Structure formats: C-alpha cells, structure tokens
Amino acid sequence: MTRRLLLSYLSLAALVLVCLEIPLGFVYSRAERERVVNAARTEAESVAAYTALSLATGRAARDLPTRVAHCARRIGGKVVIVDASGAPLAASHPLTARASRALASRPGIQAALHGTASVDVRTSTIGGVEYLSVAAPVGEGGRPQGAVWLTVPTRTVHERVHQVWLLLAVGGLGVLTAVAVAGFAFARWAARPIRQLERATHALGDGGRFAPVPVTKGPPEVRGLAAAFNHTAARFAHLLASQRAFAGEASHQLKTPLAALRLRLENLEPHVSARARGSLDAALTETDRLARMVEGLLAMARLEERAATPAPVDIGEICAERHRSWAPMFARRDVSLVLFAGSVGPVFAVPGAVEQILDNLLSNALRASPADSTVTIELRLHTPARRALRDSRPCRVDLHVTDEGPGMTAEQRARAFDRFWRAPGAPKGGTGLGLALVQRLAHASGGEASLHAAATGGLDAVISLPSAAPPQDADAPAAPHARPCERPALPA
Template identity: 60%
Template sequence: MTRRLLLSYLTLAALVLVCLEIPLGYVYSRAERDRATNAAHQEAEAVADFAALSLAYGRPGELISQVAACATRIGGQILVVDDKGSLLVASHRLTTEDRTGLGARPEIADALRGGDGADVRTSSVGGVQWLSVAVPVKHDGGLRGAVRLSIPTDAIASDVHRVWLGLGLGGLGVLVAAATMAMALTRWIGSPILELERAAHTLASGSLVTPASVTTGPPEVRSLAATFNRTAALLEQLLASQSAFAGEASHQLKTPLAALRLRLDNLEIDVPPHLRGNLHAAMTETERLARMVEGLLALARMEETALTPEPCDLDRLTEERVFAWMGLYEQYGVRLFLVGDPVGTALAVPGAVEQILDNLLSNALRYSPMGSTVTVVRRPHTGTVELQVMDEGPGMTPEQRRRAFDRFWRAPDAPKGGTGLGLALVQRLTLASGGEALLTDAPSGGLNAVIRLPPVAPRRSSGFPGLPHPRRRPAVGV
C-alpha cells in the first residue's frame, strides 16, 4: 500500500509538472526567438540608416567600417546591396556563386520591394541555422538598396536548452521534495494500516491479539483501529465463552450419560423378559445420545479456534486405522481392503486424518451388507493426496449426496443408531486442513467418499505391523 500511495503522489506531481513546465518551456522558446528577431530587426535598421547616409554623401569607406564592426559585435553576417540587388558591402568573404542572385533571395527581394522579411534557414556549411532579416535602405523617400543581417541561432538554441535544463532540474527537485513529503505522508497513513493488517492476521490464526494502536494515523484509521480492537475483544470473549461451554458440557453431559448407561445395565437382570426389548432400545438410544454429544463437542472444539495444518504421515495413519477397524469388520462379516502405493506426507490439522477415517469407516460398515467389501484407496491426484473409502451399500442419490454434509441430516433409509454428524465433522476437518471432501458413486454401486489433502514432500512410509508394505501393494483385507 505504501508503494501504491507513493507512486500515486509522484504520478500526480509529475503530471502537474509536465502540464506546467512544457507550456512554459515552449512559451520561453517562442519569446526568445521573437526577442532575437526583434533585436536583429533593430540592428538591421540601424545599419540601413547608416548605409542610407553613407550612400547619399558618398562615403562608402565609413559604411564598410560600420558593417564590419556591427557584424563583429553581433557575431553574424551583414550584406548591403543596391536597388538592383548587386552587392555593395559584405562583412564576410563571398564566393562568386554567392554574389550572383542576391536580389532573388526571398528576404532581400521583399526588402527591395519596400517591405522587410525574416527567414530561418539551414546553411549548407556545417549545418548551422541562421536567422536572416532584410530591411530596405531609403533616403529622401527613394529606395537606395537593402541590408540583410544574419545571425546564428546557436546562441538562441543554447539559451533555450539551458532553460529546458533548468526546468528539468527544477522539476526533478520538486519531485524529490514531493517524494520526501509523500514518503512521510504514506508512512503516517500506512503504518497504522499495516499494524491493523498484522493484528488481523494474528486474529485470523486464532492467537490472542495485541490491541492495535489508536494514537497514530488519520482520524479515519484511528477510528478503524478502535473498532477493530472492540471487535477483537468481543471475539476473544465469545471464544473464551465457547471454550468454557465445550469443557463444561463435556463434563456435565458425558458423566450423566455414563451413569445412565450403568443404571440401565444394572436393571437388565431385574427386568422381565417381555420388557427387555424396551430396555435394550433405551440402552441403544443412550449410546446414540452419547455419540451425538461427542460429535457436537468435536464440532464445537473445531469452531472455537483456528487450527493450523501440520505435516502428517498419511501412509502410517491410514494403515493404523485400517488395522484398527479390521477386527470389527470381521465380526460383521465385511471385508476391509487397503490398496494403492504409498503417497507420503500430507497437510492436515492434528488428529484430523484419524477422525476422518474413523467416521468414514464407521459409516461404510453401517451401510455395508454382510459379505460385501469396503475398499480404502490412497493415491496422488492432480497436486493433492487422495483417500477414498468405497462401500457396496445402497449408495445415495445426487440430492442425498448434496445434503449429506449437513448437520443432523440422515438418509430416509439410513440404519438406526446414526447421529447425522459424522459426515459434517469429516467435511469440517477436511476444509480446516486445506482440502476438500466429495461423495460420488462407487464403481460397485455403493458410495465413494473422497478426501483430498494438500501434499508436502513425498516419502516412503515406514509401514505398520501386520500390514506388509511391498513396492506394489496388493489388496490387504479380512
């Protein structure tokens, strides 16, 4: 922001200078040319008056001396011709070619007609530009000839260049001064904004925020800093309240549920056989309520702070969870396979991969019929690391897959005992890890839960006891 403000100020200053200095330079150049032209006219008229007297009284020697002195003084050239255009006096040596046709030159011809002329032309000698002025020589109302005075424009150009250089240096000085003032101004404006940005990043990371300064910068920035500090304090208070609620709820809810389950277990021996079905239903609902409380507390813990993804060994964690679930799958008569080559390290919030796999494997087991297969696939996928959990259950319709990540939503034909929080927790954990969670149709007709996580540096897994790790892993399962 500081660079953009500084660039804006300098651009504005440069635009103002250009709009002022370029017209000023052109005006000065035109005025300098007009001044030189007027001075040349005056000198030419003075020589013409002297020539008129010298020719009238027959003193050509004085005219020669005057022409030579004037040419030396102005650093130019002077020619005096008669009324026929023939050369009378010249301050410099002329070739025979130069002597002929003097009367036909535009400025001399104009002067011989009684007017005066000025012409700027480029000389063939050295490429020097000359300003030529011709005036008539008159005496007693009669035309006696003409005087042409030529001066080099180098001096004029040099003066103009000096003016342009002065304007350029002055403009550069103004730009330096404007840059110094703009730097001080941008720092005054930008420093509190940068401090606010750092505080906002700290707040976004979930850390406690040091209040931003409200004593520096423009009034609007100070007001913004004060508002930010109040917002940060309110958020800190809300997070602290939510954290306290999660801790208290974890204790206050889990303990009564555990006591209730224990009491129901103790009642089983005293309940008549025809009422034990209701007792078992109550115990099932108690277990479901306990799982729901655990899911809600897990979501609350995720929302109370911003977690930072960390590198994790995806191969080791996948093998651990598959190995841990194999025994339960075997009890229900469902085969569990892990396929795919090692994928290395991925980024995930601490504990996310384990919770994601536990929820997906739990859902897959709940929907998989006896004798079916659940396959866990790991593979790299277009810049991500992909985990897939595919079952052979009834699957979901596109509308059901769209709503499956909503909290407490359950499919109409879902088995009893679910809470509707497992997939919501999976999505939240995946998004917090910088990945994405998808539900698609499995090739076998069931559901395919796809989890994509950002990779770190690929490396080979160390393996897990009980799951061999060949170079090309075959299907491993129960």
C-alpha cells in the first residue's frame, strides 16, 4: 500500500509539473527569441542612426570601422554597413571580393536599400552556421543613403533556451524529490493501520493468540476494516478453540471407557460359549478399531493445535529406525519389508511427522499385503533441471511405500485422503483416518501426499518433502552418469 500511495503522489505531482513546466518552457523560449530579435533590431537601428550622422559630418571613413567592431563584440555577431549602391563602407570582419559583390543581393539589404520602413528580420545560413539577420536603412526618406546588416548566431538563442529547459527540469526533479520524501512519510503514516492488520492476520494464521488491533487510527474506511477484522478474528478464534477443545476432550474422555470396555469383554471370554465366541472376537475387533480411531482423532487434534514449523530431519535414519521396528510384525505375517534408503540428506518436516507418516503407511500396507508378498520403502532424490538450479529451487525427496496388495482404482485413490473413508472390501480394523492424517502431516511439512498404481499391481504411496540440503551450483561440474545432487540408493 505504501508503494501505491507513493506512486500515486509522484504521478499526480509529475502530471502537475508537466502541465505547468512545458507551457512555461515554450512561453519563456518564445520570449527569449523575441528579446534577442528586439535587441538586434534596436542595435541595428542605433548603428544606422550613427552611420547617417557620420555620413552627414563626413567622418564615416574614420568612425564607422570602430563603431562596427565595437558593436560586433557586444552582440557576439557580425555587422556590415553598405552605401546606396551596396558597396561595403565598413565591416566587423574581413570580406572577400566575392562576398563584397554578393552583399547587394542579400534580401534584407535589398529591402533596406529600397527604403522599406519595417526592419527585415531573416534567419539565414552563412558558412554552415545559422544566423539571425537584421537589416535597417540608413537615413530617412524614400532614397536611403545605405543599409546596416547585422547578424547574430542563433546558437546563442538556443543555448539560452536550453538553459531554461534545464533549469525547469532540475526544478521539476527537486519538486519530485521533495514530494517523494513527504509522500513516503505520509504513505507510511496512512498505511500503519493496514500493516497492523497484516501483522495481526499473519499471527492469527500462524496459530498465535488473537490480539485486537486498534480501531482509533487511520481514515474511517480503515477503522471500519479494523473493527470488522476484530469481530471476525474473535469469532474465528472462538470457533477454533471450541473445535480443538471438543476434539481433544472428547478423544481423551473416550479412551478410558474404551479401555474399560475391552477389559470387560476380555473378562467375559471364559464365560462365553463356543457358539458366541465369534461375536465376542468381532466385538473386541471393533473395540480396537474404535480405540485406533480415537488415537487418530487425538493426533489430528494435536496437529491442528500446534502450528509447528518444519525443521531439518534425517529421513534416512528415520526410515531405518522404523524399518527395524516394523520388520518383526511383517515377518509374523509372512510379508517381506525391504528398505532402499540412499544418502538423500535431510528434509524439512514437522517434528515427528515422518515417523507418523511411515507408521500409518506401513500399517495400511501390512493390512493390504497378502502372504509371501513384499512391501518396499524407498527414498528418491529429485533435483530440478539446471535452468531451475540457477533460480535456487530446492531439491525434493520422495518417500515411496509400495505394496503388492489389491490396489485401488483411480476414483478410490482420489477419495482415499478423505476422513473416515474406507475402500470397499478393505480389511477390517481400519478407521479411515490414517491417510487423512498422512496428508495433513505432509502439508504441514510443506510437502505433498499422493497415491499411484504400483507396477506390481498394488499401491504406491508417495510423500514428497522439500530437501534441506543446500542446492548445488549450476555451474559446478556434475559427476559422470549422475544428475546434480543425486546419490546412489543402497538397500538396507
């Protein structure tokens, strides 16, 4: 907002300056030209009067050269005096014979020798230099005694006009600078309530405590916006707090009755006949499923309650540790658990997120995998192209958990991340919260979660997380037959 206000102030000031300075510059330029022309006319008339007096007293040969030289120095131009036939009487500069003969043919001199009452002002080019020429008749009456031809270089006029435009430009820049300084201070003052709203919005979005912004500063529109924000933010904070409290308290309150229910069902086992043993086992299974659902709700409530910041974690070490923990469970079900975890470096993730993601994916894969099948954990490092490396784009690490189970259709994979959704024909015991929690953890870590059809016919769950390793220089030579940042994958 500050930049836009400052830009609007500068644009308005520039428009006013353009509307004022351009006409002023043209007016002053025309006035300067007229001043030079009038000065040349006055000088020519003065020399003509002096020449007439010198001719009348017979001192023309003695006085005119001095007068002509003095006048030429004063105006910075040239002065020539001719008699009634056009022959030169005096000149401020040497004249060749050809130039002397050509004087009578000059339009201004011809007009002056014919007794034209008005002064003839023309712009001519002599020797490649533009001159402002003024011719005045010597003497009064219908038959002049001669003529005075005065030329002034137009360069002098142009220099003065350019100086005027330069002064106007410098003055305009000074005014724009002053407007920029004053406008920046005013824009900062005007945008201060907006910045407070922005900070409060970021704090609320990051999970911080809601702090009302003052509604007594700024224009009425900003004060109204601040009041509406306070009302909306307070209601949002109340609703969010109520939702967290309900989810957390309900989950905690359900854990104790569920534990007691399972204990009572187990105590009933010796007193249940063989015909009812199947119903008792089904009840225990549903109790376990309900307990896992409560744990999932607790995990999601904790994830929403703390807006944790992603930090670098060693995903390879985490995968190795979870592989060691889950391998015995897979072995009891005659399912092989294989790990391909190369040195991919650290990734950015919410603390504890990778462990929960792996536990949920491995639990789903174990339930879906038949005996004598294989579940694979694999880490792959994906580096952007060299062109993107120059833009300092980070690498990404993909965590693949692949099984050889029945898999899912494209429609089922699209719905798999919905809460409480379970695929038709899925094994008993699932809650429908595992993949939803996986997706929330991946998003909180700045990554993505997706499901793909595996080449073995099962499901390939892919978790893409940003790499925490520094990007390689795009100009550094890469190793032969390897992409930048890529390292070989080693089986565990």
